[in-house]
Amino acid sequence: MSTEETPTRGLLVAVCGIDASGKTTQAARIAEHLRDSRPVHITRQPTDLYRGDDLVRSVESLDRRTPEAMRELALLAAFDLARHARTVICPRLDRGETVIADQYVFSTYTFFQACGLTEMDWLVQLNRFAPAPDVTLYLDVPAETAASRIVHREGSLRQKQDIDLRRLIDSRQTYLEQPWGRRTTYHVVDGARPIDEAARDVLSLVDSAAQDLEDRTRKGAPARSADIAAPCSPAKEASATEPSPKDPFSSEPPPTPEQGTSVLV
């Protein structure tokens, strides 16, 4: 398909998982697979703005187990995502580009839960303006497998004893349990298999999400569930023909159903 024929709405793919689960590897495979059909942009979360921010660093240097410090960090992380969505993710989706997010809100929820932040509802509401992914691929690997990959990763200086295995185990559990609410677009992919084998499942799920998006676009329906805070319940999916709400950050008029590009609420 040429760029001129690209449907208005782009596909948002989220790749999530614990450290060394293969996110970067699979994100590159997806990009390679889709590059001929439309422009592809890979993005990482949190952004460099957050990672290099003095305020973030000062809160991170506090006791990580303090709920108060974690709440402050969660607010900063939500700001980072909201800004990234407004300035990078949404404009690219609106231009019909494919956006692949290496870590997304589900990673954020998992990270803060592992740090002892128990207010999942609050965390979800805080990030509800993030566009809901068309497809989320959670790459599932046992903590031991991840730990061994971390040690053997190119250029790694980490030793096995430096790795917080407990945190990897807890995070994996959270990704599997999905305490933020189950979604039909969230898929658990066995990432412990060889790269090519895992990629086969990943690409097939991405292809079917792309097909679904194309079908919805043709029918003039909104591309995806507008509210990430709401799991894709049957009731939510039944409301797919309603016009999508206006992006509160945007100075643009709300999209027509044909455009249906604004995914923020």
Ligand SMILES: Nc1ncnc2c1ncn2[C@@H]1O[C@H](COP(=O)(O)OP(=O)(O)O)[C@@H](O)[C@H]1O
């Ligand atoms: N399915 C796999 N089997 C074995 N090794 C893998 C697999 N996927 C990735 N790796 C290797 O594991 C390490 C971490 O992969 P990477 O894609 O960087 O993970 P992440 O982005 O999740 O941290 C890299 O050295 C990579 O080559």
Ligand SMILES: Cc1cn([C@H]2C[C@H](O)[C@@H](COP(=O)(O)OP(=O)(O)O)O2)c(=O)[nH]c1=O
């Ligand atoms: C993974 C992830 C991290 N973060 C934040 C939490 C942390 O302050 C920071 C670093 O996360 P990360 O590099 O994943 O963890 P670690 O500290 O174990 O290396 O990024 C997000 O905001 N969203 C995310 O999806």
